[in-house]
Amino acid sequence: MGQSLQKKKIESGQSSLDDRENRNKYRELLEKAEKLFQKEKFGSAKHHFSEAHQIYPSDEVQKRILSCEENARLVAQAQDLVKQGYQLEREKKLKEALKAFQLSLNAWENKEIRALVAKLQSKLPKPTLTPGYQAEADQLYAEAIERYGEVLELEENHEAKNRMGICLVKQGDYGEAVRLLEPSPSKDQETGRRGEGEKPQSPGPPVPRPPGPPAPQSPSPERQDPEVQYYAGYALARLGRYGEALRRWEIIGQDTPELAFQKQKLLEIAIRDLIHRSRLEGEFDQAWQETVSLLASYPALPLVQDCVRSMCLYHLEELWLKENFKAMLDFCVSLNFDMGFASCLRDLPTMQDTGIEKFLPFILAKVYYHLAETNAPEYLPDAITFWLTVIHNPKYMIPPELREHEDLPVAATQDQLTSDLQQKLEQLVQHYRTSVEGLSSSSPFQGHEESGKTDQGKADQGEEERLKEILAHWEMERKSIDFLVEIAHQEIAQQGSNQGLADLLCTPAFAERFRLSSPILEKLQEVQSLWENDERFWIVGALFSAARRSLLLLNQGKLDEAMAALPAKKNDLFVDYCRQRIFFRLGMERLQKGETNLKKYFSQAIPLIQRFKEYEKEIIRLTQGIGNDLQKQISMDEVLQILIRHIKSRELLEITSYIMSYKAHSMYSEGMIKAQDVERICKKALELHPDNEFANDGLREVESSYVMEELNSALHKANVKKAATITINAKNDKVEEAFFEFVDFALDELSTTPLDRGKKILLLRDLYLNSRRVDPTHPVLDDITQEIESLEEETKK
Amino acid sequence: MNPYRVLNIPKEASQKEIIQAVPPALQRKEFTAREIADAQKELMNPRSRKVAEFIYFLDSQLWSAQGVKLEGELSGEQMSIGDLPLLHCFDKFREK
Numbered sequence: 001m002g003q004s005l006q007k008k009k010i011e012s013g014q015s016s017l018d019d020r021e022n023r024n025k026y027r028e029l030l031e032k033a034e035k036l037f038q039k040e041k042f043g044s045a046k047h048h049f050s051e052a053h054q055i056y057p058s059d060e061v062q063k064r065i066l067s068c069e070e071n072a073r074l075v076a077q078a079q080d081l082v083k084q085g086y087q088l089e090r091e092k093k094l095k096e097a098l099k100a101f102q103l104s105l106n107a108w109e110n111k112e113i114r115a116l117v118a119k120l121q122s123k124l125p126k127p128t129l130t131p132g133y134q135a136e137a138d139q140l141y142a143e144a145i146e147r148y149g150e151v152l153e154l155e156e157n158h159e160a161k162n163r164m165g166i167c168l169v170k171q172g173d174y175g176e177a178v179r180l181l182e183p184s185p186s187k188d189q190e191t192g193r194r195g196e197g198e199k200p201q202s203p204g205p206p207v208p209r210p211p212g213p214p215a216p217q218s219p220s221p222e223r224q225d226p227e228v229q230y231y232a233g234y235a236l237a238r239l240g241r242y243g244e245a246l247r248r249w250e251i252i253g254q255d256t257p258e259l260a261f262q263k264q265k266l267l268e269i270a271i272r273d274l275i276h277r278s279r280l281e282g283e284f285d286q287a288w289q290e291t292v293s294l295l296a297s298y299p300a301l302p303l304v305q306d307c308v309r310s311m312c313l314y315h316l317e318e319l320w321l322k323e324n325f326k327a328m329l330d331f332c333v334s335l336n337f338d339m340g341f342a343s344c345l346r347d348l349p350t351m352q353d354t355g356i357e358k359f360l361p362f363i364l365a366k367v368y369y370h371l372a373e374t375n376a377p378e379y380l381p382d383a384i385t386f387w388l389t390v391i392h393n394p395k396y397m398i399p400p401e402l403r404e405h406e407d408l409p410v411a412a413t414q415d416q417l418t419s420d421l422q423q424k425l426e427q428l429v430q431h432y433r434t435s436v437e438g439l440s441s442s443s444p445f446q447g448h449e450e451s452g453k454t455d456q457g458k459a460d461q462g463e464e465e466r467l468k469e470i471l472a473h474w475e476m477e478r479k480s481i482d483f484l485v486e487i488a489h490q491e492i493a494q495q496g497s498n499q500g501l502a503d504l505l506c507t508p509a510f511a512e513r514f515r516l517s518s519p520i521l522e523k524l525q526e527v528q529s530l531w532e533n534d535e536r537f538w539i540v541g542a543l544f545s546a547a548r549r550s551l552l553l554l555n556q557g558k559l560d561e562a563m564a565a566l567p568a569k570k571n572d573l574f575v576d577y578c579r580q581r582i583f584f585r586l587g588m589e590r591l592q593k594g595e596t597n598l599k600k601y602f603s604q605a606i607p608l609i610q611r612f613k614e615y616e617k618e619i620i621r622l623t624q625g626i627g628n629d630l631q632k633q634i635s636m637d638e639v640l641q642i643l644i645r646h647i648k649s650r651e652l653l654e655i656t657s658y659i660m661s662y663k664a665h666s667m668y669s670e671g672m673i674k675a676q677d678v679e680r681i682c683k684k685a686l687e688l689h690p691d692n693e694f695a696n697d698g699l700r701e702v703e704s705s706y707v708m709e710e711l712n713s714a715l716h717k718a719n720v721k722k723a724a725t726i727t728i729n730a731k732n733d734k735v736e737e738a739f740f741e742f743v744d745f746a747l748d749e750l751s752t753t754p755l756d757r758g759k760k761i762l763l764l765r766d767l768y769l770n771s772r773r774v775d776p777t778h779p780v781l782d783d784i785t786q787e788i789e790s791l792e793e794e795t796k797k
Numbered sequence: 798m799n800p801y802r803v804l805n806i807p808k809e810a811s812q813k814e815i816i817q818a819v820p821p822a823l824q825r826k827e828f829t830a831r832e833i834a835d836a837q838k839e840l841m842n843p844r845s846r847k848v849a850e851f852i853y854f855l856d857s858q859l860w861s862a863q864g865v866k867l868e869g870e871l872s873g874e875q876m877s878i879g880d881l882p883l884l885h886c887f888d889k890f891r892e893k
Contacts, residue, residue: 227887313857320855
């Protein structure tokens, strides 16, 4: 056993030694490999990287190995070209030699070769564009392209490139022309190879780019030439890249009448073409991107706006008919307008609204509804939010275009339709609830707390939690909008206008998402005096206010989180309401456990309890369950004493009176307080509630205990006369019973005590006389008489 | 369940067409007799039919009054991209 352990220790020591050695070797290999790589000795560098990779395989080193291979290949290719170049130079074929050297530089940068190229170029006659110009002037574009190509073979020449591009456009080769007239990429992008000594880059996520075709890079000064821009734009237009084409034409800056006309024509062609393409199977995405790109160029042009809107609605209709609701949702979410609804859906680059926005709530309500039919846990909350908002708010339910349509439901039928549509949503919620719970008996409209109490044995924990969240969301959203509708109806009835709250109607979640809460809060504050005694006013106000999150957490029973989420704002109506609710709930939680020091909770909740009777009733209900639990009685008494200082309701005073007297009784029974304390407490309790029978009993009990104490004291001193007087005055059965118990005891004691007979007789006579004062009929009198007679008999003998 | 799809009828189907759609729907056996009867009942009642219309139709083309305007704007001379003439007003070469 010991040996095996030692062996293990040795092995473990050896293993850590090996590790250290490997690490050192690995580091050395990498250092050597990097140095060789810097010196462009890619073969040796690869060898060292490979050895390191064998010790600790990693993606990073693997990439370096591949980089060595690629660079070695390029170097070999460049070396071959250099060899060829030298050979051609020896053969006095300078032009060909120059070309070979230039190609080698394209493969691999080499200072010596670059110097050699410069030297050869100086020896050769300067390439000239004149033949190209001449051919172009003669409209011999193919020849001009060839001449410009010759210049480009000898040197990098932007003018040659541009002229060649323009000739290609004239020849109808738009693809190649666009490539040539494209702004120059950087050198690295051109060669596509890694610079010398550059460290490998760690792989990372691709940098996100806004949707749409690649934005043209800033053209270099020579590319801003109107002729180049025009031909580049024309080529792009012919390739169907309309947005880019028009942007190129915008760069020209000089709108000649011909160009202005052509731009207008191109726009019309583009729009017709894009609309056509968007309606072809599988072509929509590209056409849409192109259209969005056009919109970016011409945000204020009605033609483009109409095109965007028309294409968008047509596409949505197509998806609707295919019942591809998920694609509809994704598409709506991708419409990131500058302001309003869609910009809030996701944090993406924005696009200008072209009049689609106002339809989005209406579309999304239906989309979420159908998605929720098959995937309630994911989509039902949004279905609730959008559906309730849309069906209650005429602005969303019937967009302006629809309102003018004579076949549409008139206002009189609106309420009925709204009610029917809300019922449909209720059915969806109920269906989800039933599927999770496996029950259908309970109503879906019980409160949040109640819903959690039903039998959910069939649902797993996750589903159960989700159901609870969704039901809570449903309750909040439904009750909130119902209440707002009630206020709006009253407002319309009083003012005869629906330009107020009716136009703002939405659920709290909808308002939060689309930043519509402030005007609703303002409206609520305007009607505060009418509704402030209805707690729904406060709940709904809080849901639209900064306290929303806190209130939601409170309703989920997450009290500490609710408190933490409460905004620091003071003197905010709804934040204060929410704070009072949290303090009340925290206090109640502690009260149920029988904790003390609850003043900080209930004193904060007093305005809430004063305003809404339900909170007072909840406390009163709790008193019924505390029974004989002294700790809970103490705790409850503490809370009630705080409350009655501010709230003088009859129910609260009565229950406080009872709890005070219960507590006093329990404490007295436990020996924790004296009779005087009980008397004081019971008197105080009777001040609160004079008919408190329990307090009256308590007082009587206390009084009898006082007499008992006096009686005991008299009996202790064997003062039977005084004891009899106390008993007579007390008129209390207990006291009388105690007195005669003593008489019995004294009689027994006297009969057995070795005392002078005469003295015994005197004492017995005294006992007899005082007992007779208390109760002349008591049987003990006979016993005393018998004892006296017996003693007298014995004395006579 | 979409009652229009169950009965395979358009949104504007008349009461008569709804009734006439029942036997073919039964023959297709795509839906149960109960589902077909429910669909018929739902669409025969004007109130529940309105609800069904709201739920199962999008009618986005109705809203796009501007869509018609767009067609009008584009209805003039129809030019294709191939017809777009190449302008020479920027040709500087001619000056050379």
